Amino acid sequence: MTDHRPTPAAALSRRGFVASVAALAGGFSLGFHVPFAGEAMAQDAATITPEVNAWVVIRPDETVVIRIARSEMGQGTLTGLAQLVAEELGCDWSRVVTEYPTPGQNLARGRVWGDFGTGGSRGIRDSHDLVRKGGAAARIMLVEAAAKGWGVAPGECRADRGVIAHAASGRTTTYGAVAVEAAKIAPPKDVVLKDPKDWTIAGKPVKRLDTAEKLDGSQVYGIDLTLPGMLNAAIRDCPVTGGTVKSFDAKAVSGMAGVKRVVQVGDTGVAVIADTFWRAKTALDALPIVWDEGPNATVSSATIAAMLREGLDATEAHVGNKGGDVEAALKGAAKVVEATYGVPFQNHATMEPMNATVRWTPERCEAWAPTQSGEAALAAVAEASGLSAKQCDVHKIHLGGGFGRRGATHDWLRQAVLIAREMPGTPVKLIWTREEDMAHGRYHPITQCRMRAALDGQGNLTGLHMRISGQSILASVAPNRMVDGKDPVVFQGLNPGGAEAAIGYTIPNILVDHAMRNPHILPGFWRGVNMNPNAIYLECFMDELAHAAGQDPLAFRLKLMGNHPKHRAVLQAVADKAGWGEKPAPGVFRGLAQMMGFGSYVAAVAEISVTDEGKVKVHRIVASTDPGHALNPQQIDAQIGGSFVYGLSAALYQECTVKDGRIEQTNFDSYPVMRLDEMPVVETIVMPSGGFWGGVGEPTIAVAAPAVLNAVFAATGKRVRQMPLKNTDLRRA
Amino acid sequence: MIRLNLNGVVREVDAEPETPLLWVIREQAGLTGTKYGCGIAQCGACTVHIDGAAVRSCSMPVSSVTADQKIVTIEGLSADRSHPVQKAWGELDVPQCGFCQPGMIMASAALLAQNPRPSEAEIRSEITNICRCGTYTRVLAGIKLAAERGEAGRG
Numbered sequence: 034m035t036d037h038r039p040t041p042a043a044a045l046s047r048r049g050f051v052a053s054v055a056a057l058a059g060g061f062s063l064g065f066h067v068p069f070a071g072e073a074m075a076q077d078a079a080t081i082t083p084e085v086n087a088w089v090v091i092r093p094d095e096t097v098v099i100r101i102a103r104s105e106m107g108q109g110t111l112t113g114l115a116q117l118v119a120e121e122l123g124c125d126w127s128r129v130v131t132e133y134p135t136p137g138q139n140l141a142r143g144r145v146w147g148d149f150g151t152g153g154s155r156g157i158r159d160s161h162d163l164v165r166k167g168g169a170a171a172r173i174m175l176v177e178a179a180a181k182g183w184g185v186a187p188g189e190c191r192a193d194r195g196v197i198a199h200a201a202s203g204r205t206t207t208y209g210a211v212a213v214e215a216a217k218i219a220p221p222k223d224v225v226l227k228d229p230k231d232w233t234i235a236g237k238p239v240k241r242l243d244t245a246e247k248l249d250g251s252q253v254y255g256i257d258l259t260l261p262g263m264l265n266a267a268i269r270d271c272p273v274t275g276g277t278v279k280s281f282d283a284k285a286v287s288g289m290a291g292v293k294r295v296v297q298v299g300d301t302g303v304a305v306i307a308d309t310f311w312r313a314k315t316a317l318d319a320l321p322i323v324w325d326e327g328p329n330a331t332v333s334s335a336t337i338a339a340m341l342r343e344g345l346d347a348t349e350a351h352v353g354n355k356g357g358d359v360e361a362a363l364k365g366a367a368k369v370v371e372a373t374y375g376v377p378f379q380n381h382a383t384m385e386p387m388n389a390t391v392r393w394t395p396e397r398c399e400a401w402a403p404t405q406s407g408e409a410a411l412a413a414v415a416e417a418s419g420l421s422a423k424q425c426d427v428h429k430i431h432l433g434g435g436f437g438r439r440g441a442t443h444d445w446l447r448q449a450v451l452i453a454r455e456m457p458g459t460p461v462k463l464i465w466t467r468e469e470d471m472a473h474g475r476y477h478p479i480t481q482c483r484m485r486a487a488l489d490g491q492g493n494l495t496g497l498h499m500r501i502s503g504q505s506i507l508a509s510v511a512p513n514r515m516v517d518g519k520d521p522v523v524f525q526g527l528n529p530g531g532a533e534a535a536i537g538y539t540i541p542n543i544l545v546d547h548a549m550r551n552p553h554i555l556p557g558f559w560r561g562v563n564m565n566p567n568a569i570y571l572e573c574f575m576d577e578l579a580h581a582a583g584q585d586p587l588a589f590r591l592k593l594m595g596n597h598p599k600h601r602a603v604l605q606a607v608a609d610k611a612g613w614g615e616k617p618a619p620g621v622f623r624g625l626a627q628m629m630g631f632g633s634y635v636a637a638v639a640e641i642s643v644t645d646e647g648k649v650k651v652h653r654i655v656a657s658t659d660p661g662h663a664l665n666p667q668q669i670d671a672q673i674g675g676s677f678v679y680g681l682s683a684a685l686y687q688e689c690t691v692k693d694g695r696i697e698q699t700n701f702d703s704y705p706v707m708r709l710d711e712m713p714v715v716e717t718i719v720m721p722s723g724g725f726w727g728g729v730g731e732p733t734i735a736v737a738a739p740a741v742l743n744a745v746f747a748a749t750g751k752r753v754r755q756m757p758l759k760n761t762d763l764r765r766a
Numbered sequence: 767m768i769r770l771n772l773n774g775v776v777r778e779v780d781a782e783p784e785t786p787l788l789w790v791i792r793e794q795a796g797l798t799g800t801k802y803g804c805g806i807a808q809c810g811a812c813t814v815h816i817d818g819a820a821v822r823s824c825s826m827p828v829s830s831v832t833a834d835q836k837i838v839t840i841e842g843l844s845a846d847r848s849h850p851v852q853k854a855w856g857e858l859d860v861p862q863c864g865f866c867q868p869g870m871i872m873a874s875a876a877l878l879a880q881n882p883r884p885s886e887a888e889i890r891s892e893i894t895n896i897c898r899c900g901t902y903t904r905v906l907a908g909i910k911l912a913a914e915r916g917e918a919g920r921g
């Protein structure tokens with residue numbers, strides 16, 4: 034059974050953790066061949082209770098352990114997935130706890146838990162079917178075990194809240210009482226899932242399962258991990274991506290307090306290993322390092338902007354959406370409107386900086402990592418450790434924020450493995466400073482977009498060309514997902530159709546194309562991904578077009594949305610609730626936007642005012658979302674509120690600029706984040722229309738910026754076309 | 767050796783005098799509920815109470831704290847998460863990732879200790895901690911809820 038015992042996840046509280054650490058010491062004495070998690074769970078009753086199936090363990094005390102393959106980083110996936118399993122299982126929700134299986138266990142069991150990846154707002158929508166079936170199968174097996182014990186037909190028994198009843202004889206038993214027998218029963222081939230309208234746990238605003246530990250400091254994040262004999266490391270990677278280490282003077286710091294080793298990390302980094310992190314960091318700050326900054330040392334924001342501008346006019350571009358003949362429409366137009374927009378690099382700035390803990394021996398490598406993707410993390414560990422994947426494992430730990438930074442690229446984990454290889458047998462925790470985190474992000478990709486539109490004599494939109502120029506995430510992060518050299522993600526929200534991210538307007542002549550221009554600054558999936566810039570481009574420009582046509586921005590849009598009822602419904606919902614047709618309070622101005630992405634439809638109306646000094650104040654946001662199914666409405670509400678903080682922080686303040694090849698911003702003083710004083714009232718409309726599963730963690734971010742920017746135009750008559758807004762002077766002339 | 771009164775226990779720690787209080791709390795004392803987010807007094811993740819006042823411990827050298835000053839961390843705020851702010855937080859499901867929340871809770875508890883019935887404007891201007899998950903709406907509601915119950919001023 035050792036392969037089958039996952040790491041406690043939400044249950045990784047301090048108390049559980051002490052037991053884990055004690056067990057780990059035992060693991061060491063066995064040469065560390067016994068997996069940490071397995072040893073840890075040996076303290077637990079769970080290990081003497083066989084699982085019913087991969088998803089469910091029921092302990093004799095009726096505790097229901099639900100296994101979660103995806104990662105919890107604040108977005109509520111852990112609770113949502115548990116709700117789905119519990120719904121089909123028919124257990125008592127108040128008895129549910131969760132645990133994370135490891136990717137090594139998944140590998141060993143033929144990927145029984147499916148994909149571990151937690152990005153693209155896919156945590157729930159990609160796995161709802163699998164986990165519901167897991168819960169339903171376990172229920173069937175438990176009922177069958179009880180029926181067998183009573184010598185009755187399973188069809189005569191019913192299960193509810195962990196109690197199985199045989200009405201005819203009046204007998205009852207519990208899940209905990211029959212779990213051992215249920216584990217011996219062959220899993221059912223076919224299971225019928227409940228109709229969502231009969232849900233009692235899923236679809237309800239239940240409380241999160243992971244709140245208590247987050248109230249008293251007992252939740253252990255990666256940065257908090259402590260293992261026996263553990264050392265700490267601080268790292269500096271060449272500030273210019275593409276540069277390398279020329280030399281460093283280890284002797285200058287080797288006598289400093291607590292310092293154990295100074296090591297080079299790959300070609301590009303230097304780390305100090307010490308007894309405490311603070312001592313490691315102090316020595317690193319004092320360490321003389323000479324860099325070969327390489328070919329990118331002269332790159333600046335200005336050179337990158339010029340590179341992108343060139344792409345706006347390039348003859349070659351990848352086509353993402355094409356219909357009719359845009360050039361002919363433009364030639365025949367009564368009026369042509371043109372505008373160029375741009376978005377900068379932005380850092381995820383997760384609240385918890387990057388970190389990982391690794392113990393390496395020539396035979397085995399284990400990592401404790403706050404990762405969005407356990408399997409990708411395992412692959413990174415295997416590659417950096419020089420061992421096979423079977424000799425490695427990754428223990429997932431709750432993330433202090435992910436936002437896309439901790440999924441697709443595990444550069445930080447790779448570094449931690451390389452450092453641990455210098456200290457065989459000793460666990461080493463690597464922590465990035467905030468400054469390192471700002472300097473070595475995987476940034477929201479930089480793009481510009483030139484749009485040209487044709488209006489006819491009645492102000493109808495007859496043609497639209499959107500030329501996006503700039504960075505591709507996939508080209509850097511996942512080139513295997515490119516399609517004939519094209520990055521399809523670039524067109525998120527602008528696709529001609531499909532269930533994922535389709536444009537919500539019917540435009541007779543349309544061309545959306547992408548001139549790929551990849552600067553050396555590395556991009557990544559940043560919460561909301563390409564839907565964010567595309568919503569700014571499309572929805573601000575639609576506003577420009579409405580004004581050019583002399584029409585109301587809502588009415589102008591609605592005319593084009595006849596074939597897009599779901600896009601239209603969310604837009605209409607926010608307009609109605611915000612009172613679009615009525616005049617706002619004096620000095621208050623409105624803007625609106627809609628978009629589709631991650632399988633969900635979202636819209637927002639923003640109400641703002643602008644002071645004479647040009648300061649924008651966002652008063653109220655009305656936001657709607659149609660995610661198909663609403664698994665936990667109160668958590669969707671939390672995600673929408675948080676999305677506006679993330680999206681408005683970016684739109685108003687955030688940019689990472691480049692000078693001498695490196696990122697200039699270093700911390701939250703130069704990379705501001707919206708705080709409580711600026712938080713608007715957010716009214717959410719959750720309007721699931723059924724029949725599909727969309728994401729909720731990301732889509733809403735996209736409409737935050739354009740709704741506010743369109744309101745800024747209404748207030749000032751000024752179009753903000755280059756993000757962030759702080760760079761535009763909005764003072765009254 | 768430096769003497770500190772941490773959550774009511776006086777202990778001696780071995781650290782260089784200029785080490786930030788945050789890292790002494792986390793590493794020498796092993797209390798990891800207090801978080802590192804920026805190190806430059808910007809984010810508030812490291813907020814603790816010193817003699818009842820909220821302090822950003824990342825920017826305070828341990829040598830500037832004397833043994834008679836009472837340091838309280840999130841672990842020492844209450845037994846069993848019973849502080850009114852913690853209770854309100856639990857009822858409203860405030861945390862998302864939770865990483866900022868120890869600092870958020872400590873800042874809120876200190877505010878209510880000094881000003882048991884703050885206005886919304888006072889809450890908005892006094893609570894300047896960063897939350898990247900964007901839990902501000904529920905933070906605001908949580909402080910109001912704790913204040914309404916009128917028991918948070920107990921310090």
Ligand code: FES
Pocket residue numbers: 801802803804805806807808809810811812813822823824825
């Ligand atoms: S870590 Fe102290 S304020 Fe950010």
Ligand code: FES
Pocket residue numbers: 107384433434861862863864865866867896897898899900901
């Ligand atoms: S809850 Fe994640 S940073 Fe505040």
